[in-house]
Amino acid sequence: MAERRPPCIVLGVTGSIAAFRAADLASGMVQKGWEVHAILTGDGARFITPLTLSALTHRPVHTSLWEEAEGGRMGHLDLARMADVVVVAPATADCLARAAHGMAGDVLGAVLLASRAPLVFAPAMNTQMWRHAATQANVRILTQRGARWVGPGEGRLACGEVGPGRMAPVAEILAEVGKALTKTKAKKVSP
Template sequence: MSQTQHPRILLGVSGSIAAYKAAELIRRLRERGAEVQVVMTAHAQAFITPLSLQAVAGQPVRCELFDRAAEAGMGHIELARWADHLLIAPASANLIARLAHGMADDLLTTLVLASAAPLAIAPAMNHQMWSHPAVQENINRLLARGVHLLGPESGDQACGESGAGRLLEPQRIVEQLLGSEHRPLAGRRVLVTAGPTREALDPVRFLGNRSSGKMGYAVAQALTAAGAQVMVVSGPTALTPPAVERVIPVETALEMHAAVMEHIDHCDIFVAAAAVADYRPQAPSPEKIKKHHHEFQLRMVRNPDILAEVAARHPAPFTLGFAAETEALEAHAREKLQAKGLDMIAANWVGGAQGGFDRDENALLLLWRGGQRELPLMSKRQAAREIVHTITERYAAFTARQNFGSPPG
């Protein structure tokens, strides 16, 4: 297999109830920095839709051998040449039989014959099917040709029976395919801010916002899964702290600013996911403010701009900011990207149906100089994995510019 930092994996999905695990497998592969393109058999589409896998892969899913648009330029040959590795998971008994006999009656089996890349299969089927002599004969044929067998495992099956034939868990497939040690951000130090800030009016009241911290915590967890050493500076939340190296709790924007500046010097990447108050009361009352008048005037002063200050450092870490907007999403996000000198920004709508504050889902627009990527509405955990995958790609370009002085891109 290619030893490049971003291995290219062509994932084939065949007809098995375990096909639903393909989405998790794609996420796990991409966490490891892999580029993934998906090919589905006709039977696989009965268990999971191409659109579902397209959303997590970030690439169109191919299903038909005779796709007029793709085949105008012999697209299946181009796809076969693109791959560093072919992985079929799940591999059904039917597909294994067709592979063993060298058939090329759909796009996936044709690609296997047209590619010189190594092939790995992860079988998934009923335990009686797996033990059948015909299946075992087909497996032995494939092994004799150098096909790599991943699993299957033994355990409970969808039919209610138990035995060998379960699809190997996605994480174990990835480890056996790519090795258990390589993670794309291994050794990188990352500082993440998360949650809201609270600005005191008096000992009882504060000015705050609707941020729950869910997006920031999910990104921190996904960065850890990618191998990074992660520290989180967190405003007040009701969430369980993420499993990272250290969590520093703060309350106000000034406290968050102080914590970030204390620890930023040795960080490679800074992710500003916190919703930091732009202003704070100039003079919080030392006593509870009583209700005396029909009107109450409050004088506010600007808080430090933590993100802009970090991005302006020399040298600066790779900086990712977030922009929560109620109108002109892309225009405002691009303005913030440029004005603060950021490397990347993740923008999302708030106050509508597209996720955002204090919700479990989010839809995001990722922007950087010279490129962008849209993430449709998905869970924040899934969105975090997609963000970290893009960070990994952009950070590689960032370090190349730092090392060789190449122009921004």
């Protein structure tokens, strides 16, 4: 009988003040029995260390296209193929803009472009950044391509403003990724 492999989640973490909450998210995913491959952007690494995510996911964290290329590998393409779901949490305004426009200048952008797995974004940003017509246009573009959204929630933000922009609670992100996984499984069993 074929051995069932655990669901493979690629978790992108970007440069938001909410990035520290990605630690809880990664831990929650591992506790669900999911295989978690974390990608940390350069600015994400200013807020949370690769070591933290690596210790919680029990795997190396992907931070650069070039480190992996030195070993003769194109790890971003492997990640893109392996992923059952790609989730970006927190997702910055800049990351949404890059994703909407297909920019692949870093490992996260390359995976987002190369993967056909369901994509979940948990945005986190200042209220005005979220409400800006540019961000909302990027959200529409990504939604039209099938992206799913969790949050942002409303409340007092780190910058002191009150309004939408908080990263959704970890439990809500886990639930959305779980739903996206169900969709992937259904697709894999259907002829």
